[in-house]
Amino acid sequence: MTAATASRNGRPGNAARRLGGGPGAGAARAGRRWALGQRPAVLLGIAALALIVLLPLGSVVLQAVFPGLFQSPPSYRFDPTALFQVLSSAGDARMLADSFLLSLGAGVAGAVVGGALAIVLGRTDVAGRGIWTALIWCVLLLPSFLYAEGWTFLLQRRGLLSDVLHEPAWMQRVFATPVGVGAILALKFYPFAFLTVGAALPWLGGEHEAAARTLGAGRARIWWRISGPLLLPFAVSGAAMVFADVLSDFGVAITVAESHRFPLLTYGIYSAIYDVPTNFAGAGAFALLLLGAVGAAVAAQSLLLGRLPHGTIHTGFRPAARVGLGRWRAPVTALVAAFFALSALLPVGSVLLESVLRSGGFSAAVEGWTPWNYVDLFTPSGAHALGALLYSLRLAAVAATAAVAFGTALAFLGTEPGAGWLGQVLHGVALWTISIPGIVLAAGYAFFWNQPWLVPLRLDLYGTVGALLLAYLAGATPYVLRFQLSALGQFDRRLLGAGRVLGAGPGRLLLRIVLRLLADGALSLWLFVLAGTAFELPASEFLYPSGHPPLAVIVNHYFNQWAYGTGTALAVTAAAILIALVLVLRALLRRLLPGVPAAEPEAAAPGPRGRRAARARGAPAADPAAPFGPAALE
Amino acid sequence: MSLPSPVRPLRSRARRLVAAGLAWSSVLVTAAACGSTHAAGTSGSSSQAQRLVIYAAEGYDQAMASAFQQKTGIQVELTDMSTGPLVAKVEAEKAHPLWDVAWFDGDGTMYTLDQEGLLLRNWQPADVSTYTSLGKELQSPDGSYIPTGITAAAAFAYNTKLVTAAEAPTTWTALLQPQWKGAVGMNNPAISGPTFPAVAGLLHQMGTAAGEKYFAQLKANGLQVFPTNKPTLAALASGAIKIAFVQDSAEIQAIAQGAPIHVVYPTDGVTMLPSALGIDAHAQDMAAAKAFAAFVLSPDGQQIMLTQGGGDSNFQPIVQGEEPNPTRQATGIDWQIVPVQWQAQHYNAIQSWFSHSIVG
Secondary structure, eight states: OOHHHHHHTOTTHHHHHHHHSOTTOOSTTHHHHHHHHHHHHHHHHHHHHIIIIIHHHHHHHHTTTOTTTTSSSOOOOOOTHHHHHHHHOHHHHHHHHHHHHHHHHHHHHHHHHHHHHHHHHHHBOOTTHHHHHHHHHHHHHSOHHHHHHHHHHHHHOSHHHHHHHSOHHHHHHHHTSHHHHHHHHHHHHHHHHHHHHHHHGGGSOHHHHHHHHHTTOOHHHHIIIIIHHHHHHHHHHHHHHHHHHHHHOOHHHHHHSOTTTSOOHHHHHHHHHTSSSOOHHHHHHHHHHHHHHHHHHHHHHHHHHOSOOOOOBOTTOOOOEEBOOGGGHHHHHHHHHHHHIIIIIHHHHHHHHHHTBSSSSSOOOGGGBOSHHHHGGGSGGGHHHHHHHHHHHHHHHHHHHHHHHHHHHHHHHHTSTTOHHHHHHHHHHHHHHHHSOHHHHHHHHHHHTTOGGGTTTTOOOTTSHHHHHHHHHHHHHHHHHHHHHHHHHTBOHHHHHHHHHTTOOHHHHIIIIIHHHHHHHHHHHHHHHHHHHHTOOHHHHHHOOTTOOOHHHHHHHHHHTTOHHHHHHHHHHHHHHHHHHHHHHHHHHHHHSOOOOOOEESTTOOOHHHHHHHHHTTOOOOOTTSBTBSTTOO | OOOOOOOOOOOHHHHHHHHHHHHHHHHHHHHHHHHHHHHHHHTTGGGSOOEEEEEEOOTTHHHHHHHHHHHHOOEEEEEEOOHHHHHHHHHHTTTSOOOSEEEEEOHHHHHHHHHTTOBOOSOOOGGGGGBOHHHHHTSOTTSSEEEEEEEESOEEEEETTTSOTTTSOOSTGGGGSGGGTTOEEEEOTTTOTTHHHHHHHHHHHHOHHHHHHHHHHHHHTTOEEESSHHHHHHHHHHTSOSEEEEOHHHHHHHHHTTOSEEEEOOTTOEEEEEEEEEEBTTOSOHHHHHHHHHHHHSHHHHHHHHHSSGGGGOOBOOBTTOOOOTTSOOSOOOEEOOOHHHHHHHHHHHHHHIIIIIIO
16 A cells, blocks of 8 residues: 555545555655655755766767867857767667677576576575575676686687687687677676576565465476566566676677677777767767667666566565475586586686786796786785775775665665656666766766866866766666665565554664665675775776776786786785675674575475474574575665 | 564654765765865965876886886876877866876877867977987977887787798788788777877878778788787787787787797888877976976986886887887888878878778
8 A cells, every 4th residue: 555545545544654655654744745855855866866977977978969068168059960970870870789789688698597597596406506606796796807808818828728629719709709799798797687586586485386386386387477477577677787787898898809790889989989089979979879779778678567676575475495406406506517617717717817827928838827926916016006906995995885875875765655756767877877888977077077167166076086986986876776776676565564553663664674684785785886896997097086096997007018917916816805805794794684584495394383483583594595685685 | 572662753854854965965075075185286286396197008107107206206196098098088188187298109199189289389308309310200290299219000920830930921912912811910990099000001101092902902801800909919829810910019018928929020111109298288387297208208217118118118219329128129120100190180081991991
């Protein structure tokens, strides 16, 4: 029962409104005041989003039709030449179509792979679930340019591959085709779909399956008709994120693919930016095209799915049983192991390998092995690099905290009853922002936050660490937003209503129910943003305050100088620190806030009394294989 | 667990305002705090220690910055990135530049920045007479930049396991022979900075029509175009292609990394790629910038460039008394210069033609 329905019932609807409304239901006259009370916060939130994302992005996109906007002196003449050039060019149309199809294919493939893995790891008793989940995190947190470096290193080496395969050239040719590049990109970004589906899975209660089974449905039929369709919105949401990330990716495409076979839209943007003089109007035109394509995808998604996935956390919940694979356990485990060997161990392993080779270049000879790439980092000559690592970690921690707070606050506003339009808008804006290559947003900061009229106001943030932090926030908030919109949207309002009936105020509701359920997911989000920001390259490169290079800039500098051993050693050290942080913080959180019980193994299920007793004891921590505890991380 | 006592709910509107305001203000406070640091740094610089902001895309830029700071006490703040985004950054800052010195490969690019009025003109370091004859030919038409070293925009590199020294091509026209069908690779000038001068050089040398015909023939012979040096040289080292023509300093560094390749300079012309250093027309501290330029051309500066730049140290010095690293072929190269005015004039036409006819 929503607040709207309650208000239609008139005054007696107050109690009903309390039942239906979230923490925002408030006092008896809440109907009108609640809507008014929401508006300033919504305006504030949108204003903040505009300042950090929309206006900088707009600065670049607008130049497609107002190319003189940021000249000195500025010219406001409408001149759509660049836009017409891009729109009318057959080559550019093909670029757009190729990019779109590639991203669509990778999105679908990523959703299928991610969804299947989520189900296999979350609902079956396949062996080694903890290891596979850890590897998925590794792939998720590995920055795109390092992931690309891993694959390139494998493909370029004559020693290793040619000895094994005797024909390395074909591998390089395969990966230069659209299918090959799409596969590599899907393998990089499928973890988003895995997280999306995997977070919903533990909360997909067994009560549906139990009910269906009593009516005589077989397991396959249950999945096809009930569980599958219930998970579909999450799979589509995950596919959309993979789609957006592949569309904006440049790191993999530029190092693995041959551009002449199928130039991608990101090439178009980069070649406009690398033009001399820089063709920002062209980059803006391409960005506009990109936004249009993504907008079409967002609209299609909305039409297909209606509103956001919602309401799977509710009071009738019963954990679903884990399926015993029986004689299929070994083959399925082998298949999963082979998949991870190919998709995670190969690129991650080759980065590790490269970090212990003397020059990290082209020779696999034993005499090329050395620990000095690592040791040198801790000597005075490596102080610069280590300093950059710590600097990046500090910046990333601030950015992660701000992003999770800001994104969660926005998502909270967007999932209030009656604010469905805001939720949809935020969902769309988030997807748009993810799909724009980082360098466009960074260039937008160089335009918007460097305007001369900001100088007397002391708001000319460009060139300071403030602009870099805001750019990090702009890059991370969309992910937080999308995840939290789904997480918060999953709450059945009756859960919170039940708390209010018992007399809990909004603060207590927030702390005791919402935050407890969200805590594990919020921490995972924080760690995800931390790692992503620490390794972020395009915005960091463009915006870092002179003389204070972040981590990725230093690694990239080593790569540009062909010092791949040193570069990868630095990256691996940073990754090791991050992984240690992840493990420690998650263990701490598990101790402080035990999670909700996830699926129990069917065979070992204790009787009803045992289960009740287990829950009364304050249930065991969430199953390590269930992606990130309760449903929060989508 | 006892039931919680009924709590008077706080007003939701106030709570929401506070929550949103907190989130937003924490962001702004952080930003403003950092903004004020920056503002304090750029205002009243004359009363503070000298400060120099350098945007550079060279492997030896960090070493150079540290050495200069140590020698002169001038605070140097370096932004290092690849040439493409660096130029974009300089362009994006047009209304309010924050840099003093820009230093990257490509005098044509530097000339274009000058044409936009971004560079200080008619300045030259005192020791410009120490240039070699080659160096003197590369000086800026209006004194807006100085060349600091040269590499070959493109030299042949062949895979030694697949091609013997005798078989290796030694001229540009030799690449059109049937035995190299599908076996030749290059970079895309739209993405790879050094490749534009390489293509422009060939067109300038052969004449535009004949040059375009040459590339069309190369394409018909199976030319492969990769985005940048890394995939091109990776393809060469793995045997996917047998010949590549990219910037020679990259090829030399790949050899040092164990790539089974060898460099051959085509006897019918090697286009020069000079690295250039320019000063911002509105630089905060002109004296410091000019002192840096002088330091670059000094023997100390040249030594740092030759030893501490990784791949970029494999360049040909144009200052008298300096020798290139032994990894480089020092003599016998038929250097071709492409005038910067010609490069700027034909830039759009060449890029457009290449992307439509050769890549597309």
